[in-house]
Amino acid sequence: MRAGQAEPGPLATTNPDERRRPPPRAPGIDPDQSKGWIKRAFPLLKAHRGVFMAAFAASLVTVVAMVLFPLWLGTAIDEALAAPSGQRDSLARFVWILVAITVVGVVAAYFSRYLTLRMAYSLEFDLRTLLYRHLSTLSASFFDRVRTGELVSRANSDVRAVQMLLAFGPMLIVQFGMFFLALYFMLTIDVGLTLVALLSLPAVFVIGLTMRKHMFPVSWLVQSRLAEIATIVDENVSGAQVVRVFGAERRQIGVLARAAQRLRWASMRLVRIRATFGPLMQNVVRVGEAAVLLYGGFRVLDGAIGPGDIIVFLTYLVMLQAPFAMLGLLMMLAQRAAASAHRIYEVLDERPEIADRPGAFDLPVCRGEVELRDVRFSFGSDQRVLDGVTLRVPAGHTVAFVGATGSGKTTIAQLIPRFYDVDRGAVLLDGHDVRDLTLRSLRQHVGVCFEEPFLFSASIRDNIAYGTPGASDDDVVAAAKVAGAHEFITQLAFGYTTVVGERGYTLSGGQRQRIAIARTVLVNPPILILDDATSAIDVQTEQRIHDGLRQLMHGRTTLIVAHRLSTLSLADRVVLLEGGRIAATGTHQELLTTEPRYAAALAHVTDEERIRAAQLERERTVTPDVEWRPIDPDHLDEEEML
Structure with missing residues (x-):
């Protein structure tokens, strides 16, 4: 933006839908820069706490339904199929119970996904609007020193990165809730077998921490270089005639190519980190699974657990592994969102040099001197x-x-x-x-x-x-x-x-x-x-x-x-x-x-x-x-x- 040029605001429109569009529901982010990025976003999150609580309740129902299904399935095997003929219960009763659990789980999962995404997109709207409104208050000197493409990138790709975590993060948290519930029922089946399953988890935790340490700076670098490319494209499109007049097309293509190469280098660093640590986290769990199958087989042969119990245990074992299979995705989304949030907060923390003084007053009538x-x-x-x-x-x-x-x-x-x-x-x-x-x-x-x-x-x-x-x-x-x-x-x-x-x-x-x-x-x-x-x-x-x-x-x-x-x-x-x-x-x-x-x-x-x-x-x-x-x-x- 040129120095001294008035900052453009939203174009007035006669569209009635546009006039009815609600403003951001939250006053802004927490101004305390010493807090973490999620804590600073609490004012935004509190504005949607009703939707969040409803989504959380639906998620809990979903988790309970998912955990109860294999439990009743195992009971059906032991009491309706594997039991002696004279002691068998009716299989139809278990079938109707499983159908009911499935229906409840599907309905709860629908509302959980719908409400979570609704909250995520509402937060994206709030954050982007807050960013734009804050930009409209900043002084001309700010726009003199900050590139337009950089601001466009922060208002689009950085906000979207935060929204991605807000959309998928709660779903992944639900997976961890399912982990603890499944773990509880596993312990009620066989404590020793459960401990064998948990042997690989400390290694997964260490790998996750190492992955986080490497991903944060690279995620910041990727977002910065995305902003650099956005700036170059904006300047080349806006100054297309100047580029043509001076025959500088090849030179500008070279500038963009070098910026794209720098982005490619940073992106490949991120890919290498994910390719290194992601399979490690997934396959360390596989080692634990092999140990569980070996030990569990002996327990079944010894008669310590029944055939239905081993099916329930194996199903819960899959639930136990699911959160760790998604841990890599959660780490990537979290680090990218953290880097993007800090870039957004850099703008929101900028104080306007030109602002109303305390006690400033309106001038209702102006003579013009x-x-x-x-x-x-x-x-x-x-x-x-x-x-x-x-x-x-x-x-x-x-x-x-x-x-x-x-x-x-x-x-x-x-x-x-x-x-x-x-x-x-x-x-x-x-x-x-x-x-x-x-x-x-x-x-x-x-x-x-x-x-x-x-x-x-x-x-x-x-x-x-x-x-x-x-x-x-x-x-x-x-x-x-x-x-x-x-x-x-x-x-x-x-x-x-x-x-x-x-x-x-x-x-x-x-x-x-x-x-x-x-x-x-x-x-x-x-x-x-x-x-x-x-x-x-x-x-x-x-x-x-x-x-x-x-x-x-x-x-x-x-x-x-x-x-x-x-x-x-x-x-x-x-x-x-x-x-x-x-x-x-x-x-x-x-x-x-x-x-x-x-x-x-x-x-x-x-x-x-x-x-x-x-x-x-x-x-x-x-x-x-x-x-x-x-x-x-x-x-x-x-x-x-x-």
């Missing part, structure tokens, strides 16, 4: 971007900022809505330090239109109405006319219902800027900031937009970052910035006649304007403004429309 008092600011380095800027813009005035690249024009535009906080000094709105206002209230009064606008994969109408989802169609059309966008929109096959592609790249740069201006116009803020918002628009269209903006700007405080000479005509006053300081202020004519540095800056701006005009002309030659294939909204399903 903006003041900078001795503002000093730097982007975390020794080089200051702003160094002692003092400026007052009366309400209803329009000020243009002019200066070379890096002089601090855009930084001022970012400080007013508090995308960043000043190092020293203060930014005031109607005499109030912006740090004393709530962020929501502040940004409701400040509309910002950036040079590189962000559009959502939605209809043009929804993109324009993004800041005011309740706006009428007439208001949307009126805003589009002010921004000079109505004409090209009506020429599209589906007009305002046309769905634009990802980030609006199916539109030209000038079209995207006009829609972004319309979006800001529709919000109708008392303070308007235009950060080179018409740089991708041709001169003729820009002039029509200026005519609309003059009417809009009347009585409204407007700050313009100017990279075009024509834009200066909108301003009452011009501020010349040089090296992070105000070099001169005045009207355009005053500065032109009295300030040589202003004339030099204008010459530089004029050169940039000529270069940009030539570039726009080339773009129109290669790709006409509206000669692209729009997306038909009637052929999209509901999920794509959202």
